[in-house]
Amino acid sequence: MPDVVNTALMQGGCGKREQILDAAKRLFIEQGYGSTSMDAIAAVAGVSKATVYAHCDGKQALFAAVTERECRRVTARMEIPGDVDTLALYPALRRIADSFLDAIFAPESLALLRMVIAESGRFPALGRIFYECAPGLTLASVVRYLERMRDRQRIDMQDCHCAAGQFLGALRGDLHLRAALGLPVEREALAGQAEAAVETFVARYAIQGR
Amino acid sequence: MPDVVNTALMQGGCGKREQILDAAKRLFIEQGYGSTSMDAIAAVAGVSKATVYAHCDGKQALFAAVTERECRRVTARMEIPGDVDTLALYPALRRIADSFLDAIFAPESLALLRMVIAESGRFPALGRIFYECAPGLTLASVVRYLERMRDRQRIDMQDCHCAAGQFLGALRGDLHLRAALGLPVEREALAGQAEAAVETFVARYAIQGR
DNA sequence: GTCTATACAGTGATAGAC
DNA sequence: GTCTATCACTGTATAGAC
Numbered sequence: 001m002p003d004v005v006n007t008a009l010m011q012g013g014c015g016k017r018e019q020i021l022d023a024a025k026r027l028f029i030e031q032g033y034g035s036t037s038m039d040a041i042a043a044v045a046g047v048s049k050a051t052v053y054a055h056c057d058g059k060q061a062l063f064a065a066v067t068e069r070e071c072r073r074v075t076a077r078m079e080i081p082g083d084v085d086t087l088a089l090y091p092a093l094r095r096i097a098d099s100f101l102d103a104i105f106a107p108e109s110l111a112l113l114r115m116v117i118a119e120s121g122r123f124p125a126l127g128r129i130f131y132e133c134a135p136g137l138t139l140a141s142v143v144r145y146l147e148r149m150r151d152r153q154r155i156d157m158q159d160c161h162c163a164a165g166q167f168l169g170a171l172r173g174d175l176h177l178r179a180a181l182g183l184p185v186e187r188e189a190l191a192g193q194a195e196a197a198v199e200t201f202v203a204r205y206a207i208q209g210r
Numbered sequence: 211m212p213d214v215v216n217t218a219l220m221q222g223g224c225g226k227r228e229q230i231l232d233a234a235k236r237l238f239i240e241q242g243y244g245s246t247s248m249d250a251i252a253a254v255a256g257v258s259k260a261t262v263y264a265h266c267d268g269k270q271a272l273f274a275a276v277t278e279r280e281c282r283r284v285t286a287r288m289e290i291p292g293d294v295d296t297l298a299l300y301p302a303l304r305r306i307a308d309s310f311l312d313a314i315f316a317p318e319s320l321a322l323l324r325m326v327i328a329e330s331g332r333f334p335a336l337g338r339i340f341y342e343c344a345p346g347l348t349l350a351s352v353v354r355y356l357e358r359m360r361d362r363q364r365i366d367m368q369d370c371h372c373a374a375g376q377f378l379g380a381l382r383g384d385l386h387l388r389a390a391l392g393l394p395v396e397r398e399a400l401a402g403q404a405e406a407a408v409e410t411f412v413a414r415y416a417i418q419g420r
Numbered sequence: 421g422t423c424t425a426t427a428c429a430g431t432g433a434t435a436g437a438c
Numbered sequence: 439g440t441c442t443a444t445c446a447c448t449g450t451a452t453a454g455a456c
Contacts, residue, residue: 016421032328037449048423053451055421079321108240111331118242120392121321127391139384162399162406165383169407172382173375174349181337182330185395196372197379200414226439248432258441261434265439 017043017055025066029111033063033119036067046070067126070112070127071133077103078134089154090202096145097171097194100138101189104172109134109177139164153203164203170197227265229255235276239321240278243273243329273329277336280322287313288344290351299364300412306355307356307381307404310348315400319344320389327390347375365415373415380407 023045027036038059042049056062081099084092103109112130120127142164149155157163173193179185233255237246248269252259266272291309294302315360322340330337330379352374359365367373384402 005347030331032242032244034246034333035242038451039448049450050424050452051422058301059450091232114327114331117324117390120390121240121324122242124392127393130395131388131391135387137386159406161400162383162402165385166380166410169383169386169403170376170380173372173379174345175375176379177345178341180327180330181335181341183337183341192369192372193375193379196369196376200376202412203414204410247430249430259432260434260442261440269432 005081005150010100016045020052020055020062021069024062024195025070028063028066032197033059033115033122038062064123064126067112067116067123067199068129070108071130074103074109074112075105075133076139077109078138078141080138080145085148089149089206090198092145093167093198093201094194096142096203097198099169100151100168101190101194103138104135104176105179105185112137113180136170138166142168156207157205163201167197167201170200226255226257230257230262230265230272231276231279234272235280238273238276239325243269243325243332246379248272270333274333276338277322277326278339279335280318282320282342284313284316284319285343285347287316287319290348290350290355294355295358299359299416300408302355303377303408304404304409306352307408310378310381311400311404313348314345314386315389323390332415345378349378350392352378363417367415368416372412377407377411380410383407 020041024036031040038049038052041062042052045052047158052062056065072108080096087095087103088128112134116126116130120130123193125193143160146155146157146160146164150157150160171194175185175190175193230251234246234251237250237254241250246260248259249314251272252262255262262272266275291308294305297305300349314323322344326336330340349371353370356365356367356370356374360367381404385395385400385403
């Protein structure tokens with residue numbers, strides 16, 4: 001885990017920092033920012049409160065640090081598979097769809113999304129950081145993929161950016177909002193949504209002669 | 211405003227209750243649940259803290275009351291227009307799209323969405339109430355519209371529920387998430403997204419012979 | 421850096437006078 | 439119903455010893 005070492009070195013050097021960030025992450029997600037006390041964070045981390053303050057400048061800075069670390073973690077999940085260019089359009093879109101849905105319906109992703117949306121009003125920079133680390137990154141990947149397919153005459157499309165947003169939006173459908181609100185989502189419905197979105201997209205944009 | 215009168219009568223009878231709910235709504239949205247104190251609510255409402263407690267059983271109950279009232283308010287925005295059946299498929303979907311986007315991108319809707327998502331982990335019932343009052347209501351309306359169109363041989367569709375989710379998801383695209391995260395959304399991009407979603411939907415599902 | 425101990429304002433909630 | 443005054447407790451943040 002070289003990342004841990006780097007982070008620790010950057011900030012001054014021991015595993016306690018990770019303990020504190022882990023504890024803070026758990027409590028911020030479980031209880032929300034406002035209801036989480038620095039006492040509780042210190043207790044869960046197994047350190048004293050003064051140690052918490054030695055590692056970060058107050059509660060807001062700690063919250064920002066937690067969010068940035070989590071964003072960096074989910075980023076890895078958000079890149080679309082690298083082998084899609086070797087596939088035909090339909091199976092490639094299926095792969096992208098599966099990868100995307102796995103990423104955004106993962107419990108950790110949903111928890112982070114809730115936390116960021118919850119506090120984005122009070123921490124304006126947070127929304128942008130999260131967007132660019134997660135959904136914005138996937139969107140950009142899909143846009144690039146669509147541009148390549150357009151260059152190869154596989155699809156007929158003017159605005160790849162808009163089409164990519166439309167595709168990812170159709171994949172989310174109603175179910176992502178349901179999941180973000182804590183409502184149950186059946187795996188069958190998710191698979192059906194993915195298939196319908198891919199089929200519709202192909203029906204609309206694929207160039208007939210294959 | 212008969213609704214105000216009804217609410218007041220139901221709960222025991224004076225404008226103070228509305229003042230308290232208004233103050234609580236503002237502070238919960240601005241500061242979040244955990245960071246909002248009952249003192250602050252009482253001060254903004256212009257009453258004493260004891261009066262707040264006379265009108266509701268504690269902070270959680272007050273939060274639930276605020277959310278339910280706001281959900282009821284946005285519900286009115288969420289019904290799709292009643293005259294869509296007299297229109298052809300394409301203009302009807304455009305109307306539905308415009309109505310839907312106006313509703314979900316309204317600042318009040320976004321603020322409520324943030325507040326509900328933020329606390330849905332701690333108040334499990336909240337997510338369901340909100341969903342059924344707002345996005346679930348629209349979804350059901352669109353499902354019924356699509357079923358009528360299917361009965362009239364205007365569209366070829368197996369699963370109207372899935373298709374409706376897909377349509378609304380494509381309308382949201384990437385922009386609704388951006389807005390929920392507090393990022394700027396250009397009106398042009400929104401209009402483009404709407405047009406693309408409707409065109410794609412028609413291209414996929416409309417029966418050719420009109 | 422880490423801990424124990426503590427300062428002191430602010431928290432949700434209530435009692436009792438009017 | 440409404441207020442003032444107050445409860446017991448927790449909040450963020452810091453001082454000083456090791």
